[in-house]
Amino acid sequence: MPLQNNTPLSNTDSLLAYDREHIWHPYTSMTEPLPCYAVASAQGVRIKLTDGRELIDGMSSWWAAIHGYNHPVLNEAVELQLKSMSHIMFGGLTHRPAVELAQKLVDLTTEPLQHVFFADSGSVSVEVAIKMAIQYWYAQGFKNKQKLLTVRGGYHGDTLGGMSVCDPVNGMHSMFRDILPQHLFAPQPECNADGSTNIVELESLLNQNQDAICAVIIEPVVQGAGGMHFYCADYLQQLRVLCDRYQVLLILDEIATGFGRTGSLFAYEQAAIVPDILCLGKALTGGYMTLAATMTSKKVVDGISADGSGVLMHGPTFMANPLSCAVANASIELLLSFNWQVNIKRIEQQLKEELEPCRQLFAVADVRIKGAIGVVEVKQPVNMQQLQAAFVEAGVWVRPFNKLVYIMPPYIISTEELTLLSSAIYMVLKKHLS
Ligand SMILES: Cc1ncc(COP(=O)(O)O)c(C=O)c1O
Structure with missing residues (x-):
């Protein structure tokens, strides 16, 4: 049977529309899907969206991309x-x-x-x-x-x-x-x-x-x-x-x-x-x-x-x-x-210093760091859709769930990029949860 090419996927809007109509994403509803962002490419710790925006990756694609993306x-x-x-x-x-x-x-x-x-x-x-x-x-x-x-x-x-x-x-x-x-x-x-x-x-x-x-x-x-x-x-x-x-x-x-x-x-x-x-x-x-x-x-x-x-x-x-x-x-x-232990220690130390101020926010119940994992636990389950959009606006990819806003970035993340991630967490939580 010939392919029915009845939906031209010529631009991001049509891609997203087809995606919404036909594809399940992890833990989502087909009838009330959550918004998705279309990715054009990813390089190092940066995810490039099709609309040209660049996000610093805090998730390593769920713990996996430890060396960042598109590594030669x-x-x-x-x-x-x-x-x-x-x-x-x-x-x-x-x-x-x-x-x-x-x-x-x-x-x-x-x-x-x-x-x-x-x-x-x-x-x-x-x-x-x-x-x-x-x-x-x-x-x-x-x-x-x-x-x-x-x-x-x-x-x-x-x-x-x-x-x-x-x-x-x-x-x-x-x-x-x-x-x-x-x-x-x-x-x-x-x-x-x-x-x-x-x-x-x-x-x-x-x-x-x-x-x-x-x-x-x-x-x-x-x-x-x-x-x-x-x-x-x-x-x-x-x-x-x-x-x-x-x-x-x-x-x-x-x-x-x-x-x-x-x-x-x-x-x-x-x-x-x-x-x-x-x-x-x-x-x-x-x-x-x-x-x-x-x-x-x-x-x-x-x-x-x-x-x-x-x-x-x-x-x-x-x-x-x-x-x-x-x-x-x-x-x-x-x-x-490479000396990955030193690198993980560097990330751990920086996360300890830079996420600690989140503890002062009223909505925050706990801040904990272990290795290259930083967790900010809030008192009430978050509105994931709202926070997700706020993080994208802030130029970072952080995907919270339930009461947890957490990051485990690629190990290659630079000190400056990590600061952008942790300060985005502070700013977004301060703005949206207090
Ligand atoms: C500790 C642990 N075990 C098992 C799994 C399942 O792995 P996968 O999603 O590759 O099936 C996960 C995924 O998040 C995990 O974190």
């Missing part, structure tokens, strides 16, 4: 890979970009993590992690260990398995409650000044349900989309001990925190622990393409194989896509080629 090194990696092969099925075949990436991930993570499953998105890597944990116990004869234990305030993705371990109240998925597997939830991790934590409630859930729990899943140190909550490494240390004591696996979801965002290459390093299963995504490809990885140890691999089958039940079509693997290799090399 990453472009070259994709172009080079494109010349030999853009995709090839991973069933029965393998290729250099995937093997090199696996080698890098094995080398960069802590020693027991030796095995890699390449998934096509963060959510899928969480699904795979859950399957690994269930299969680990199942193959060893513990067929009832199929439940997960997690904490409130978490976010692990939008697929059914991921949703089932998101915060049951603010996890955006409450309407699916009846079809989701029912898991166990401990209180959100809290750490006191004296070093104590509230892990005792998690322990009692482990104690009561040890025979039913296959794994604990948690975002280490920073809970992202579930509320931008930070907690101490001590909690994770205690959690590791408890997982061993009660014989459940520990899955760490570092999809948001991985690759330097919190100040260490992986957030779990701050607790000096090792997970049994680790999920990576987002910044893995420097934000160029979708790719994620679920890593695990020989202990888990052997457990999965204990019944003689050993087959991990997952295999997506675009698994280990060569373009994605090639750009991930380049992104990791690029990250390690």
Whole structure:
């Protein structure tokens, strides 16, 4: 059938009109869509709209574009890979970009993590992690260990398995409650000044349900989309001990925190622990393409194989896509080629100084900074549409949700550009929320 070219998409207005009529954006309504901005290009930390305006990016496209946009090194990696092969099925075949990436991930993570499953998105890597944990116990004869234990305030993705371990109240998925597997939830991790934590409630859930729990899943140190909550490494240390004591696996979801965002290459390093299963995504490809990885140890691999089958039940079509693997290799090399720790410290220090004045604003409940993450929590949920427009007017790309106005800029952001971002946050909150 010939294409019906009945809507000329000749200018931005017609693009936006067609978009509004036909395309869903994340968490939006088709009948009452929120306004969208058309992007012409993006370069470094600047997003150029089709109307000519330029915005300084505070979001890194949801934690991913750590090197900024249109980076020559990453472009070259994709172009080079494109010349030999853009995709090839991973069933029965393998290729250099995937093997090199696996080698890098094995080398960069802590020693027991030796095995890699390449998934096509963060959510899928969480699904795979859950399957690994269930299969680990199942193959060893513990067929009832199929439940997960997690904490409130978490976010692990939008697929059914991921949703089932998101915060049951603010996890955006409450309407699916009846079809989701029912898991166990401990209180959100809290750490006191004296070093104590509230892990005792998690322990009692482990104690009561040890025979039913296959794994604990948690975002280490920073809970992202579930509320931008930070907690101490001590909690994770205690959690590791408890997982061993009660014989459940520990899955760490570092999809948001991985690759330097919190100040260490992986957030779990701050607790000096090792997970049994680790999920990576987002910044893995420097934000160029979708790719994620679920890593695990020989202990888990052997457990999965204990019944003689050993087959991990997952295999997506675009698994280990060569373009994605090639750009991930380049992104990791690029990250390690400069002193990224110093850079994250610089961003952290500057965010501490420049977002602190927001605390004085009446509408602000809290200001918190961790690594290259700056969060201003306000007292009431914001009118996202209104604030979004105000930020665009101010020349920055900041996308608040609920009570959170937060930024996690590309690591390459300059001191001047970061000042523009933080001062825009102060000005917009002062003008619109007081
Ligand atoms: C901690 C965490 N886990 C999982 C996901 C899901 O990843 P994706 O959106 O790539 O499916 C996200 C996405 O925001 C995340 O922050």
